[in-house]
Amino acid sequence: MLTSFALIIIVITLFWIYDRCKLNYWKQRGVESLTGDLIFGNFKNAALFRSAPGWHIGQLHKAARTDAPFIGFYIFHKPCLLLRDPDIIKQLMIRDFDIFCDRHFAGSKQKDSIGMKNLFGLKNPSWKYLRTKITPTLTRCKLKKMFPLMMEIREPMMDYLKSYPADRDGVKLVDVQELSYKYMIDLIASIALGTKMDSFHYPNEEFSTKVHEFFHGFRRMFALVMVFFMPELIELIGTRILANHSFVKKVFWNAIENREKTGEKRGDFIDSLLQLKHGKQNPNYKFEGENLLYQSGTFFSGFESSSTCMCFTLMELANHSKYQKLARQDINRAIDKHGWTYEAFQDMKYLDQTIAESLRLHPPVSTIDRNARQNYKIPNTDIVIEKGTPIYISLYGLGEDSRFWDEPEIYNPDRFTENNHITDASIPFGIGPKMCVGMKMGQLHAKIVLALLLRDYEIWQTKDNESFLNPRSTFTAAGNGIYLHFKKIVQMM
Numbered sequence: 001m002l003t004s005f006a007l008i009i010i011v012i013t014l015f016w017i018y019d020r021c022k023l024n025y026w027k028q029r030g031v032e033s034l035t036g037d038l039i040f041g042n043f044k045n046a047a048l049f050r051s052a053p054g055w056h057i058g059q060l061h062k063a064a065r066t067d068a069p070f071i072g073f074y075i076f077h078k079p080c081l082l083l084r085d086p087d088i089i090k091q092l093m094i095r096d097f098d099i100f101c102d103r104h105f106a107g108s109k110q111k112d113s114i115g116m117k118n119l120f121g122l123k124n125p126s127w128k129y130l131r132t133k134i135t136p137t138l139t140r141c142k143l144k145k146m147f148p149l150m151m152e153i154r155e156p157m158m159d160y161l162k163s164y165p166a167d168r169d170g171v172k173l174v175d176v177q178e179l180s181y182k183y184m185i186d187l188i189a190s191i192a193l194g195t196k197m198d199s200f201h202y203p204n205e206e207f208s209t210k211v212h213e214f215f216h217g218f219r220r221m222f223a224l225v226m227v228f229f230m231p232e233l234i235e236l237i238g239t240r241i242l243a244n245h246s247f248v249k250k251v252f253w254n255a256i257e258n259r260e261k262t263g264e265k266r267g268d269f270i271d272s273l274l275q276l277k278h279g280k281q282n283p284n285y286k287f288e289g290e291n292l293l294y295q296s297g298t299f300f301s302g303f304e305s306s307s308t309c310m311c312f313t314l315m316e317l318a319n320h321s322k323y324q325k326l327a328r329q330d331i332n333r334a335i336d337k338h339g340w341t342y343e344a345f346q347d348m349k350y351l352d353q354t355i356a357e358s359l360r361l362h363p364p365v366s367t368i369d370r371n372a373r374q375n376y377k378i379p380n381t382d383i384v385i386e387k388g389t390p391i392y393i394s395l396y397g398l399g400e401d402s403r404f405w406d407e408p409e410i411y412n413p414d415r416f417t418e419n420n421h422i423t424d425a426s427i428p429f430g431i432g433p434k435m436c437v438g439m440k441m442g443q444l445h446a447k448i449v450l451a452l453l454l455r456d457y458e459i460w461q462t463k464d465n466e467s468f469l470n471p472r473s474t475f476t477a478a479g480n481g482i483y484l485h486f487k488k489i490v491q492m493m
Contacts, residue, residue, distance in 0.1 A: 025079040026072030031383055033072030034063055041074025043229065052469040053225050054366030054396060054476060057082070061397020070378075075229050080390045082397075086404075086424035089393055091379060092370070093432040100370040101127070101434070104231060104390040117294040119437060120301060122285075129284045134295065135437055137272035143441055145267030146191055147342045150445065153186045154452050160200035161457075161486070170488060173465070175481040176453075177311045183449055184307040185211045192299035193248065194255035194270035210247035215304065224474040228367060252293050269299065298438065304475065305364035306442035310449045311482050312362035313355050316411045317454070318461040318484045323413055324454065327354050331451045345447050353413035355446055359428035361411060363395035364476050368430055398425040457486040 023041065026033035036042045046056035060082055064071040069085035083089050092100045102123045119130055136142075157179070166172045182199040185208055189197040199208040255270055265271055273295060276287040285291065317324040330350035338344035370391040377384050385391070400408045404425035405415070416422065429436040436442070453459065461484050470479035 022077040022079075023074060025074075029072075029383065031070070031072040031081070032065065032068055033074075034060060036074045039076070041076050041078070043075045046225070046229070047076075049471045052471050052476070053229060053474045054363075054394075055469055057367050057392060057394045058396025058400070061394040061401070066403065070383075075390075078230075078390070080392055081385060082392050082394065084397065084401075086398075088378065089427070089431065090424065092376075092391065093368075093434070096376065097432050097434075099373050099376050100391060102371045102373060104228075104369040104371045104392075117291065118298045120298060126285045129282050131433075131437065133276055133285075133287070134298070137269065137276075138438055138441055140440070142267075142272065143444060144342050146269075146441070147444070149190045149266065149268060150187060150448055151340065152190065152196075153183055154448070156186070156198045156200040157183055157449075158452060158456070161453075164486075172486040173483055174486050175483050176314050177478050177482045180307040180311050180449065181212065181215065182208075184303045187303050187445065188296075188299055189251070191268050191303075192270075192296040193251045194259060194266060194268050195251050207247060207251055214245075214300075218472060221470075221472040221474065228369060228474050248296065249293060252296055256292070269296065301365075302436075302438040302442055303445060306445040308362070308364035308476050309355060309359060309442065310446040311478070312476070313358035313446065313450060314453065314459065314484065315461060315467065315482050316358050316361070317354060318459045320411055321460070323354060323411075324459065326413075327351050327450070328454045331455050335451070335455065342444075345444055345451070348447060348451065349418070350413070351447055351450060352443070353416040355443065355450075356416040356426075356428070357411055357413045360399040360405075360415075360426065362476055363399060363428055366395045366476055367474075368393040368395070368427075393427075395428065398427070401425060453486075456489060458489055459487075460485050 023036050023038075034042050037044045040047050042060055043056070045051040046053040051059070060071070060073050061084060064082070064084060069083075069088050071082045071084060073080055073082055083092065103121065119127065119134055122130060160182075161172070161174070161179075164172045164174060182203070185199045186197045188211065189195045189207060195207075197205065197207055199205075199212075202208065203212075256274070258264070259270055259274060273287070273292050277292060279287070281287065287295075317327055327350055330348050334344040334347040338347060372385045372387055372389045372391065374387050375384055398404065402408050404423040414420075429439045465483040465485075467478040467480060467482045470477045473479075
């Protein structure tokens with residue numbers, strides 16, 4: 001009995017010593033750090049899904065001393081560095097990109113992940129080669145060809161809204177997050193997989209159901225927390241961590257086979273992939289087999305981000321009638337001048353401002369991560385970042401930092417007027433060579449849906465329908481939907 005008790009005391013003591021040693025990593029290196037929990041480090045609320053992981057990293061940014069250029073913190077016992085100064089961020093992400101070119105989770109052994117074996121998750125040199133091949137598939141010329149496909153989905157969406165239940169005053173209470181997911185599912189099917197879908201009127205079709213489960217399922221949310229913050233656990237738990245994508249495989253390969261047989265051109269991403277497949281190959285990354293399929297995964301995360309951007313922009317405009325009216329005027333002016341054309345959306349400059357301000361407050365992918373490929377001394381300091389150390393940047397933190405923004409908690413699109421200086425802390429699409437390759441397409445997606453809705457409806461939100469962040473989601477998402485009131489605008493003749 002006494003021996004067992006003594007053994008327990010020894011084990012507890014050894015754990016305490018180990019724990020104290022691990023959680024003193026930054027202090028021993030002269031780096032200012034945050035005090036952490038004995039087990040969870042500084043990640044307890046996120047690990048227990050009490051707060052959204054990305055938002056939680058933003059809170060760590062805010063917890064640091066105001067002018068601290070970086071801060072050490074711990075995910076469980078793993079030492080991580082959170083960058084808070086735009087100059088240091090530019091130094092690491094641009095000038096010293098060769099050292100910080102890989103994401104922390106890059107190169108994972110997930111053998112079946114359509115979300116990892118593409119630009120999102122590959123390491124150099126494969127990433128660099130792939131970037132040179134994918135970038136030309138998203139040029140202005142390619143977007144103009146995809147634009148009609150993006151506009152095709154407006155009719156099912158607007159018909160769905162037209163038939164949506166309303167009260168006796170004609171007011172409809174709509175979950176725009178769910179509405180945007182339906183549009184996104186059809187967009188992914190059409191652009192990335194070369195197949196038409198109608199999730200608005202046929203939501204129980206196999207593809208719509210499976211994609212809905214993919215984006216809403218707890219399995220994916222749990223997996224993304226590990227991918228972004230604890231990738232070491234993936235190999236312990238297994239390779240099939242994200243989701244079963246057999247439904248995507250089926251649709252994708254049917255489209256590829258049909259397109260090769262018929263020679264049909266739709267202007268979608270499948271056309272570009274077939275060009276890459278039949279072009280000259282590089283040993284670093286060959287466009288063949290499932291490598292073709294994995295490229296469609298880029299659009300899954302990309303359209304999810306732009307869908308989120310649209311939702312939160314609409315929510316902010318619903319709560320700021322002045323800006324909503326200005327956005328509607330901008331939309332109507334551009335449509336009246338150009339019609340429903342690609343050029344019209346390029347001319348919606350004020351709508352761009354509303355989106356930019358929403359991205360500041362509600363970044364869809366709120367955390368940027370990197371991994372040090374070798375020991376690195378931060379310029380003008382004595383601090384050495386050891387090889388393998390995870391580096392994080394919080395877009396929530398930068399976006400609400402009063403050092404860079406006046407009244408940062410207030411939604412104000414005028415910050416982004418053409419003649420205003422935009423701080424280097426504004427990096428909604430990332431920074432440096434790894435900046436989001438699909439930025440223009442994502443903005444176009446968000447603007448199309450916003451323009452369609454704001455042109456036809458006056459929109460507002462009441463206090464009893466306020467939204468909160470989903471604590472299980474690494475990417476920004478509302479946990480209770482985003483319920484807004486819609487009332488049809490009567491057009492004056």
